Every structure is written in structure tokens, then in C-alpha cells.
Amino acid sequence: MNILCIAGFLGSGKTTVLLEVAHAMTEEGWRLAVIENEIGEVGIDGGYVREQGLPVRELFGGCICCTLQSGLVETILAVESEHDPDWVIVEPTGLAAPGDLLGVVVDHCPGVDTIRVLTLVDAPRWPMLLEIVEPLVTAQLETADVVAVNKIDEVDEEALAAVLSSVRSLAGKAPVLPVSAGTGAGMKRLLTAVI
């Protein structure tokens, strides 16, 4: 069983990209399960993903990178037992630092073969996010295996170049791919990089 964590700040397009990735994985013949985490005690995204025909487990009222670590482990083990998936796609809250959950999964989920982290960046809001919540958004990049700079259709060329330069300087060796989940631009390359 493999895990793909789709991280990124609130509103960066995680659920939209998740559905694209899930569709591509399903076409490859893989069995999937999805774990949705929301900070509030009432979720939105889980129901939407479930409507697309995917098995979904939801974790509410906290963050799987800190307050709900044990809940994440229990959920992964339950999903493994019930669905025997090839891939579990985990969508943490937009306030999560994915690095904090990697160690927990490695230590407590022996059935997990590989963990990959895809971090999304909200291109139009990147300068503002870097100004207001820099520690969080940089933490979301630090452990990424792949970074997707999303919503490129909402910025001009000059702004996109600045965002890509900034993100690449923070993303280490992870490939940084410009995409628009809304228009489909760059998505094929992203899916190839992720799966």
C-alpha cells in the first residue's frame, strides 16, 4: 500500500487536484481510498469526493499533523483492512505541515510501502501567503516530493516567473511544475510526476 499526501495552503486546489489524480490512478487499474481531514467539526470536501465514487474516510475537528496523529494511524489501518487499496490519498487540512505526519505513518503503519508528498502552491496568493504565513507555507514545501504551482491561468507571465523562482528556492530538489487544475494546463505532466 502506498500513500500520496496532497498538501498545500487553504484554497490552493487540493481537492480538485485530488480528483484528477484519483481519476488517473483509477484508469491505471489501481484500487484507491481517500482520507479527508478538516479542522472544523463539519466537513465539506469528503462528501464531494464521495459523490465521485471514491471510498472516503473523514477526520474532523483537528489536524492530522498534530492533534489527530493517532486518528490518522487508526484510519490508515482501517482503510488498509477494509479496502486493501494500492494507494491511499490523504488530504490534510490547509494548515498542516506534511513533514509532521510522515514520521508517524512510517513508525505506526507497517503496511505502507512508500509515501509521496505533493504540495500545491496557490500562484495568485503566493506573495501574500509568504508575507503572512511564511513558516507554514515553507514547511509545506520542505518535505514535498513534487510541487505544483496551481492556478497559473490567474497570473500573468511576470508574476508566474516570480512565484516559480520563489517556490524553487524553497522546494529543495523537488520538481516544481506550473499547472492549472481548472483549465487542465500542465496536469498531464503533473500526473506523470506523481504516479
Add this chain to the structure above:
Amino acid sequence: MAGHDGHGHEHLRHVPANATPAVFAAQADVVFEPPARPDQLELAITHFFAALSGGLTDAGCSLVGHIKGTLAARGHGDLAFHATALAVRPALTGGIAGEAVEAVLTVNVIVFGVEEQALPFIVTTAWSRATGAETVWRR
């Protein structure tokens, strides 16, 4: 309030102290009397966003994480809404077929720079003022 965040915000070690997110996530039972047409429901959501933007701005909102939700009418579909900024038209997807009388509103708001204790009042007041619909927030 059902969704009033109470998880301790341990994750905030990643976030500067002056940029603390406030979270409001809740559901409400809504009655539209007279029944609301699909275009009136879309207008209600737009008015809700406008009122909410005003309330959040007055409360010192410095950053919108997200404002999203659904208005679901049993057997008639649901209207989803989403925004990541104030004073914009929310993105609307889906829709409700026919006239709606009873619906369930689900709202998830995460914003920065606003006192957590103030957020439930801001959201619920914005909804009531914008729609005038009879609304019972679940506890």
C-alpha cells in the same frame, strides 16, 4: 455552536502568533418562506458573501484561508460555494432544481486576524441579514 473550533490549535507552531486562524464550521436547518427559486438561492449566497465580507473586514480580517460551503435541498440537489478572498463573487457549482423550502446549510470559514470568539456571530449574522430565512444552527 457545532463547529466552534475547540482543538487547541497545536498546529499553530507553524504560524506566526500575529496570524492566528479562526475557524467556524457548522450546519444549519434553513426554511425559505416563500419558497426560493434557484436564481434567488444563488443571489442569497452572493448576498451572504457580501455581508460576511463586511463583517470580517470590520473585525480585522487579514487573510482568508477559505470560505466554503453547501446549500443542500433534499431531493433537489445542492449548491456549493467557495472563495479565498473578501468582496468577491463566490465560485458557485452545482445547483438546486425547482423551488426550495427546506435546506441544510453547511459552512466552513477559516480566516486570519479575527478573534475566534467573534467568528460565529459574524457568520450567523451575515447569513440572517442576507437571506432573512428562518435558520436554526445545529449544536
